[in-house]
Amino acid sequence: MQDCGDARPQQRLGEKRGLVTRRSIYLDHHATTPVDERVLAAMQPFFARDFGNAASRTHVFGWRAAAAVEAAREQVAAAVGAPRARDIVFTSGATESNNLAILGALRSRRRGDRVVTVATEHRAVLDPCRALTAEGFSIEVLPVASDGLIDPDAVRRALTPQTALVSVMAANNEIGVLQPLAEIGALCRERGVWFHSDAAQAVGKIPLDVETLHIDLLSLTAHKLYGPKGVGALYVRSRAPRVQLTPLFYGGGHERGLRSGTLPVPLIVGFGCAVEIAAAEREREAVRLSQLRDRLSQTLDRELPEVHLNGHAESRLPGNLNLSFDGVKADAILAELPHLALSAGSACTSASAEPSHVLAALGLSPERRESALRIGLGRSNTLEEIDLAAAELVRVVRALRGHS
Numbered sequence: 001m002q003d004c005g006d007a008r009p010q011q012r013l014g015e016k017r018g019l020v021t022r023r024s025i026y027l028d029h030h031a032t033t034p035v036d037e038r039v040l041a042a043m044q045p046f047f048a049r050d051f052g053n054a055a056s057r058t059h060v061f062g063w064r065a066a067a068a069v070e071a072a073r074e075q076v077a078a079a080v081g082a083p084r085a086r087d088i089v090f091t092s093g094a095t096e097s098n099n100l101a102i103l104g105a106l107r108s109r110r111r112g113d114r115v116v117t118v119a120t121e122h123r124a125v126l127d128p129c130r131a132l133t134a135e136g137f138s139i140e141v142l143p144v145a146s147d148g149l150i151d152p153d154a155v156r157r158a159l160t161p162q163t164a165l166v167s168v169m170a171a172n173n174e175i176g177v178l179q180p181l182a183e184i185g186a187l188c189r190e191r192g193v194w195f196h197s198d199a200a201q202a203v204g205k206i207p208l209d210v211e212t213l214h215i216d217l218l219s220l221t222a223h224k225l226y227g228p229k230g231v232g233a234l235y236v237r238s239r240a241p242r243v244q245l246t247p248l249f250y251g252g253g254h255e256r257g258l259r260s261g262t263l264p265v266p267l268i269v270g271f272g273c274a275v276e277i278a279a280a281e282r283e284r285e286a287v288r289l290s291q292l293r294d295r296l297s298q299t300l301d302r303e304l305p306e307v308h309l310n311g312h313a314e315s316r317l318p319g320n321l322n323l324s325f326d327g328v329k330a331d332a333i334l335a336e337l338p339h340l341a342l343s344a345g346s347a348c349t350s351a352s353a354e355p356s357h358v359l360a361a362l363g364l365s366p367e368r369r370e371s372a373l374r375i376g377l378g379r380s381n382t383l384e385e386i387d388l389a390a391a392e393l394v395r396v397v398r399a400l401r402g403h404s
Helices: 010-014 037-043 060-081 094-107 123-135 153-160 181-193 266-304 330-336 357-361 366-370 382-404
Strands: 088-091 114-118 138-142 163-167 194-198 215-222 234-236 307-309 320-325 372-376
Touching: 037 266, 060 088, 060 266, 088 094, 094 114, 094 123, 094 163, 094 194, 094 215, 094 234, 114 123, 123 138, 138 153, 153 163, 153 181, 163 181, 181 194, 266 307, 266 320, 266 382, 330 372, 330 382, 357 366, 366 372
Parallel strands: 114 138, 114 163, 163 194, 194 215
Antiparallel strands: 088 234, 215 234, 307 320, 320 372
């Protein structure tokens, strides 16, 4: 049996794939983030020492675990402006949260049979919406402008007496565009329609307040904000209005009966710690990342002709760039730069040959879509790394254009 501390298999895998020995730079923070050392330290006691089941109510081991879970629930609630910590339901991640919000809301049949969403949503929203059509529900997918923004008036026109739910993501996972949640939330509250937002990419990076934005359901995940993989949450408003969901599965009645299953206490503790750190450091880190992003963008614009920004220039995440390089396919750039962690689209669909539905929704030509790179800056990136990455991109794009 392999020793779990043995790094040799990973080294052999890297050698097999021919990875170069140049300095590796991670620029794919929209795919995932490294666990912060402070988060790791907070989690460690709950793996072996304080290992109790949070549902065990008759002994100190269970009490300690339950107290840790409730402390994390308070941390997550505070980060999104939720006035009641009990409205935070822990899940396995944003995909499960999105499914619980969308399927749970429509299947509860407390309202109509129609859901309204947007063409640039993550597949974890679009796919459950489309799955509902097999159950007799209807879906309307609204288009976006060429900059990726949805027009609130389009949402207004889409609302009917049969609309049960509107789902609009806070920040896009590919182009980083920030949608006008406040205006959409106000429309939904005015019409008595539940409003859901996928905030997997947004929490800890931009201001989020479920009260101010009139959000009734909010999907979150830990691994996008330097927490562990495998844990997320769904904010479910319990008052004014009260949102009632049908669970996805049953077996124990955990999490207000909405998410049965033994709680992963170490992961939940890590989530709470990660979101608290991100909220505390958000403003300072947003300024730093914006400066690094602009430096990278300006260098590429100066050194390379025909580089295009995809998505709104200002209403976007501070650490996001999505760029198309005319005359070069993104896959060719990535093949030449294995030491730069970049992406040609969403990490969730990168294993398939399917083109980006997000870039297609912007109306980009096939050539622009095929030449697009997603760059996600994060907490560990330095000015030196940005300059190195810019130089490598310039070198490779010039070489590939010359060959073509």
